Amino acid sequence: EDKVVQSPLSLVVHEGDTVTLNCSYEVTNFRSLLWYKQEKKAPTFLFMLTSSGIEKKSGRLSSILDKKELFSILNITATQTGDSAVYLCASNAGGTSYGKLTFGQGTILTVHP
Amino acid sequence: SAVISQKPSRDICQRGTSLTIQCQVDSQVTMMFWYRQQPGQSLTLIATANQGSEATYESGFVIDKFPISRPNLTFSTLTVSNMSPEDSSIYLCSVQSGVGQPQHFGDGTRLSIL
Numbered sequence: 001e002d003k004v005v006q007s008p009l010s011l012v013v014h015e016g017d018t019v020t021l022n023c024s025y026e027v028t029n030f031r032s033l034l035w036y037k038q039e040k041k042a043p044t045f046l047f048m049l050t051s052s053g054i055e056k057k058s059g060r061l062s063s064i065l066d067k068k069e070l071f072s073i074l075n076i077t078a079t080q081t082g083d084s085a086v087y088l089c090a091s092n093a094g095g096t097s098y099g100k101l102t103f104g105q106g107t108i109l110t111v112h113p
Numbered sequence: 114s115a116v117i118s119q120k121p122s123r124d125i126c127q128r129g130t131s132l133t134i135q136c137q138v139d140s141q142v143t144m145m146f147w148y149r150q151q152p153g154q155s156l157t158l159i160a161t162a163n164q165g166s167e168a169t170y171e172s173g174f175v176i177d178k179f180p181i182s183r184p185n186l187t188f189s190t191l192t193v194s195n196m197s198p199e200d201s202s203i204y205l206c207s208v209q210s211g212v213g214q215p216q217h218f219g220d221g222t223r224l225s226i227l
Contacts, residue, residue, distance in 0.1 A: 034215055041203055041221035043156070045114070048215040088155065092216075099144050099209055100171075101216060103155040 002027045004091050006104035014112050017079050021107045023089030024071040031094040033065050033072045034101065038086040046074070048092075079111045115140050119206055119219030126196055126226050133192045134222045136206035141186035144209040146216065147179070151202045159204075162189040196226045 003026045013019055025033065032050045036043035047056045049065035049072060056063050060079075065072045076083055086108050090101040116139040126132055136145065145162040160168040160181055168181035183189040193200055203223050207216040 032213075032215075036218075041223065042205065042218045045215050045217055050213075090156075099146065099161060099216070100158055101146075101148075101156070101207075103157070105155050 002091060002093060002100075002102040004089055004102050004104040006087075006089050006107050008107060009105060010108040010110070012110045012112065013079055015080055017111075018075065018077045019079060019109065021074040021076075021087050021089075021109070022071065023073070023104055025089075025091045025102075026070065027091040027093055027102065029093045029095035030067075030091060031098075032092040034090045034092060035063055035072070035074050036088040036090065038088055038106070039084075043088055046087075076109075079109075081111050081113055084109060084111045114217045115142060115208055115210055117206065117208055117217060117219035119222055121222055122220060123223040124225070126224065128197055128226055130196055131192055131194045132196065132224065133190050134204055134206075136189045136191070136208075136219055138187045138208050140210070142208040142210045143186075143212070143214075144216075145183060145189045146207045146209075147181060147189070147191045148205045148207060148218075149202045150205065150221075156205065159191070162191075162206075193224065196224075198226045200224065201226045 007022045035046040047063040052067040063074045086106040089104040118137045147159040148156045160170040162183040180192045203221045205221045206219045
C-alpha cells in the first residue's frame with residue numbers, strides 16, 4: 001500500500017523565520033510528488049516534482065525531490081502570517097493507479113507576528 | 114488552471130437522507146476525482162469519475178454508498194447515500210486537465226449529519 005509521511009506534524013514560528021517541511025514516500029509506480037497549501041477547505045497547488053535534484057521555486061517557497069532517498073522538502077523563507085496553513089504532500093502514481101493521489105497527514109504551520 | 118465550481122459549499126442533513134454534490138469545470142478535463150477529508154484528517158481518494166462509464170472506487174468505498182456520475186468532460190456528481198454522522202466530512206472534487214498535469218481542487222463541500 002502506498003504511503004506518504006510528513007514531518008513535523010505541526011510547527012510554530014515567528015515572522016521572518018525559515019522553515020523546512022519534510023515528506024517521505026513509499027509508492028508503487030511513482031510518477032510525481034505534489035505540494036499543496038490548505039487554508040480553509042480547498043487545497044491550493046504549489047509544486048509538482050518529477051525529477052530528482054531540480055529545485056522548483058515560487059517567490060519565498062521552494063521545493064526539491066530526492067528519488068533515491070524517496071523524500072521531498074518544502075522550504076519557506078522569511079515567513080509571514082499569511083503562510084499559516086496546513087501543507088500537504090501527495091504522491092501521484094501511474095499504472096493501474098494512474099492519477100491517484102496519496103496524501104500525507106499534513107504539517108500545520110503557524111506563523112506568529 | 115481550470116475554474117472548478119462545487120456546490121453546495123456546505124449543508125446540514127438528517128440521518129438516513131442522501132445528498133448530491135456537483136462539480137462543474139469551465140473547460141474539458143481528462144480526469145475528475147472525488148476525495149473525502151474527515152475532521153482533523155488528511156484527504157482520502159473515494160473514486161475516479163470516468164466519463165461515460167462506471168467510476169473506479171478505492172478500497173473501502175462502494176458504489177451503493179457513493180454513487181458517482183460523469184456524463185461529460187466538464188461535470189460530475191457525487192451522492193452520499195443513507196447518511197450517518199460518520200459521513201460528516203469535507204468532500205472535494207479535483208480535476209486533472211491532461212497527462213502530466215497537477216490536480217486542482219474545487220472549494221469543497223462541508224457536510225454535517227445530525
